[in-house]
Amino acid sequence: MVSVAEFPTLRRYIMARTGDTELSILLMAMTLACKATARACNKAGIADLFGLAGHVNASGDDQKKLDVLANDMFIDALVNSGTCAVLVSEENEEPLFVPKEKAGRFIVAFDPLDGSSNIDCNISTGTIFAIYDRKTSADGPATMEDVLRTGHDIKVAGYCMYGAATELVITFQSHGVHRFTLDPSLGEFVHTTAHVKFPEDGGKTIYSCNEGHSKDWDPAMQAIVRKWKQGAKPYSARYVGSMVSDVHRTILYGGVYLYPADKKKPNGKLRIMYEGFPMAMIVEAAGGAASCGIFGGKIQRILDIMPARIHETCPVIMGCKRDVDAVIEEYRLQG
Ligand code: AHG
Ligand code: MN
Ligand code: MN
Ligand code: MN
Numbered sequence: 001m002v003s004v005a006e007f008p009t010l011r012r013y014i015m016a017r018t019g020d021t022e023l024s025i026l027l028m029a030m031t032l033a034c035k036a037t038a039r040a041c042n043k044a045g046i047a048d049l050f051g052l053a054g055h056v057n058a059s060g061d062d063q064k065k066l067d068v069l070a071n072d073m074f075i076d077a078l079v080n081s082g083t084c085a086v087l088v089s090e091e092n093e094e095p096l097f098v099p100k101e102k103a104g105r106f107i108v109a110f111d112p113l114d115g116s117s118n119i120d121c122n123i124s125t126g127t128i129f130a131i132y133d134r135k136t137s138a139d140g141p142a143t144m145e146d147v148l149r150t151g152h153d154i155k156v157a158g159y160c161m162y163g164a165a166t167e168l169v170i171t172f173q174s175h176g177v178h179r180f181t182l183d184p185s186l187g188e189f190v191h192t193t194a195h196v197k198f199p200e201d202g203g204k205t206i207y208s209c210n211e212g213h214s215k216d217w218d219p220a221m222q223a224i225v226r227k228w229k230q231g232a233k234p235y236s237a238r239y240v241g242s243m244v245s246d247v248h249r250t251i252l253y254g255g256v257y258l259y260p261a262d263k264k265k266p267n268g269k270l271r272i273m274y275e276g277f278p279m280a281m282i283v284e285a286a287g288g289a290a291s292c293g294i295f296g297g298k299i300q301r302i303l304d305i306m307p308a309r310i311h312e313t314c315p316v317i318m319g320c321k322r323d324v325d326a327v328i329e330e331y332r333l334q335g
Pocket of ligand 2: 061090116
């Protein structure tokens with residue numbers, strides 16, 4: 001319980017752990033946009049922000065008004081923070097190279113509003129982000145070499161969940177996973193849980209997926225879900241349809257989140273750079289595992305992927321080791 005005389009804010013936490021002022025400025029810009037997005041979601045019904053914007057993004061998703069508004073707010077906050085060299089967003093077809101006069105040393109890949117199909121019925125949504133340090137020399141302009149990298153290069157991975165409370169979960173390098181909850185009266189994210197870990201032994205037996213697509217999954221995925229349902233103690237099914245909310249519950253309660261490949265989407269649905277990588281990094285840092293199953297002919301860990309395009313997708317199996325290992329074992333059995 002945080003005392004009324006203590007202010008363990010995100011800014012204070014980052015400065016104490018890293019001493020990196022530029023990173024702290026970037027995260028303050030990121031959290032400003034998170035707060036503005038939380039406010040927009042909150043007011044959506046009143047401010048006529050439900051419904052479609054009328055455009056389709058690079059992944060083929062119909063953009064909602066709030067996808068576009070959240071994206072504009074993140075871009076404004078990040079560009080004007082003076083800390084970013086390149087931004088990659090779900091809602092922008094191409095990477096945005098920040099003009100020299102506002103450029104800094106970070107690359108940010110983000111999903112401004114995750115689970116946006118849930119907005120109109122007031123179910124939780126989120127924002128997901130991955131922050132990289134520039135790889136190329138600061139003397140010249142940033143290039144695609146700074147953008148297309150494996151997940152291991154991520155400096156800070158995070159998500160913000162717009163639920164009953166607005167909550168930011170981040171991990172950076174060896175510092176573990178931390179929860180910060182927005183105190184609306186202070187307008188600050190306050191450190192509420194340190195070193196978040198999956199429950200011992202994997203926790204609750206829950207599988208979370210869009211099972212409506214199961215007839216098109218590969219046999220290993222069909223088999224493991226069947227086993228979970230038909231065991232002596234059958235697993236429970238939970239699926240919000242917002243990756244942020246489903247993975248957040250999975251980390252805190254246990255179990256596994258699945259968005260596998262299917263016949264219509266042989267590379268899965270979720271985008272590697274701003275959904276797969278950051279969520280995989282957080283899940284692994286909390287003691288879980290994140291895999292694609294068999295992908296490209298081999299068992300593929302998500303963080304090892306080297307994306308060739310910014311909106312590339314991969315199958316996602318992430319959660320406690322007990323359940324992710326069971327999926328991988330099933331892939332091995334089925335060959
Ligand atoms: P986004 O709203 O950012 O496009 O992401 C949607 C993703 C993810 O949040 C969710 O887990 C998944 O799509 C839901 O897909 P289905 O509707 O196919 O289950
Ligand atoms: Mn979308
Ligand atoms: Mn998403
Ligand atoms: Mn989105």
